[in-house]
Amino acid sequence: MIKLIYVIIMNLFRAPYMISKMRREADHPERYSxxxxxxxARHVIRLMKLTxxxxxRAYGTENLPAEGGYMMYPNHQGKYDALGIIHTxxxxxxxxxxxxxxxxxxxxxxxxLVQGKRLDKKDVRQAIRIINEVAGEVKQGKRYILFPExxxxxNNKNNVCAFKAGSFKIALKTKAPIVPVTLIDSYKVFNSFxxxxxxxxxxYLKPILYEEYGGLKTQEIAGLxxxxxxxxxxEVLNTGAPGATHS
Numbered sequence: 001m002i003k004l005i006y007v008i009i010m011n012l013f014r015a016p017y018m019i020s021k022m023r024r025e026a027d028h029p030e031r032y033s034x035x036x037x038x039x040x041a042r043h044v045i046r047l048m049k050l051t052x053x054x055x056x057r058a059y060g061t062e063n064l065p066a067e068g069g070y071m072m073y074p075n076h077q078g079k080y081d082a083l084g085i086i087h088t089x090x091x092x093x094x095x096x097x098x099x100x101x102x103x104x105x106x107x108x109x110x111x112x113l114v115q116g117k118r119l120d121k122k123d124v125r126q127a128i129r130i131i132n133e134v135a136g137e138v139k140q141g142k143r144y145i146l147f148p149e150x151x152x153x154x155n156n157k158n159n160v161c162a163f164k165a166g167s168f169k170i171a172l173k174t175k176a177p178i179v180p181v182t183l184i185d186s187y188k189v190f191n192s193f194x195x196x197x198x199x200x201x202x203x204y205l206k207p208i209l210y211e212e213y214g215g216l217k218t219q220e221i222a223g224l225x226x227x228x229x230x231x232x233x234x235e236v237l238n239t240g241a242p243g244a245t246h247s
Contacts, residue, residue: 002193002194002195003052003054003189003190003194003195003198004079004189004190006051006052006195007048007051007052010051010052011047011048011051014047018044018047019105019106019109021040022040022041022044022106022109022110022112022113023109023112025037025040025113026109026112026113027112029115034092034115035092037092037113037114037115038086038092038093038113038114040113041086041110041113041114042086042087044110045083045086045087046087048083049087052189052198053196053197053198054080054189054197054198054199054200055197055198055199055200056084056087056088056199056200056201056202057199057200057201057202058088058201058202058203058204059201059202059203059204060203060204060205060206061088061090061204063179063204063205063206063207064089064091064179064204064207065177065179065207067141068141068176068177069137069138069139069140069141069142069143069144069174069176070138070143070144070176070177070178070179070207071138071143071144071146071170071171071174071176071177071178071179072085072089072093072143072144072145072146072179072180072181072204073146073147073148073163073167073168073178073179073180073181073225074145074147074180074181074182074183074229075147075149075160075181075182075183075226075229075233076147076148076149076150076151076152076161076183077152077156077158077183077186077187077191078152078154078156078186078187078189078190078191078192079189079190079191080186080187080189080190080191080200081147081152081183081186082095082097082110082145083110084183084186084189084200084202085145085181085183085202086114086145088202089143091143092114092143093114093142093143093144093145094114094115094116094117094137094142094143094144094145095111095114095116095117095144095145095146096116096117096119096130096134096144096145096146096147097111097116097117097118097119098118098119098121098150098151099118099119099120099121100120100121102116102118103118117130117133117134117144118130121150131169131170131173132173134146134170135170135173135174138170138174138176139174139176144170145181146167146170147167148163148164148167148168148222148225148226149161149162149163149164150164150167152187152191154187154191154192155187155191155192155193156187156191157187158184158185158187158233158237160226160229160230160233162226163222163223163225163226164222165217165218165219165221165222166218167218167222168218168221168222168225169218171210171213171221172213172214172218172221175210175214176210177207177208177209177210178207178208178209178213178221178225179204179205179207179208180205180208180225180228180229180232181202181203181204181205181229182201182202182203182205182228182229182232182233182236183200183201183202183203184200184201184203184233184236184237185198185199185200185201186200186202188200201236203232203236205228205229205232208224208225208228
């Protein structure tokens with residue numbers, strides 16, 4: 001939280017220009033391509049990382065499917081999570097986010113730049129509509145981030161909470177690859193009392209294809225994905241992780 005305040009203060013001088021630029025491109029997708037809007041989002045993240053002393057190392061980018069849409073299911077640690085993934089995911093991707101948390105300044109611009117979906121947890125009909133919309137777009141080749149924990153604990157120390165089985169209905173509808181994503185130390189950026197330089201890790205794990213998960217119930221898929229993420233956390237914290245590809 002301290003670092004978040006620091007990053008905001010250090011970027012106040014450029015905020016009016018950057019936020020207006022983000023708003024303009026988000027509001028006019030007919031004038032700015034998906035790639036252009038995504039690159040602007042990544043540029044803003046780079047500025048935040050630079051002023052905040054944040055490094056993010058990516059592993060397993062070779063595991064990302066080269067073609068077609070897919071669903072990325074990461075563990076959830078805090079406000080930096082989606083930013084860390086977008087920073088290390090070179091091809092445009094989008095995200096599904098809790099509507100209640102998506103309308104503050106800058107967050108709103110990020111979500112709109114990548115044409116993210118706002119899901120209202122209290123409105124079942126709206127949630128079903130969003131699930132169907134995302135499924136349709138993934139079938140057309142889009143890539144989405146969805147946090148199956150649905151929230152995060154402050155300063156959670158790399159713990160992984162229970163996954164909500166309903167998050168995996170989209171994967172079953174699309175039959176697209178599931179890419180488990182392991183985030184490590186992401187909570188230290190904006191959701192802890194940590195101050196000073198910090199290095200986070202994003203691990204893209206081997207995709208789980210429909211042939212492997214298609215016969216499972218959503219609860220079983222949730223357990224499978226969560227288990228692989230936990231295994232990677234345990235492996236990294238106990239043995240280290242070689243081969244960073246991006247920072």
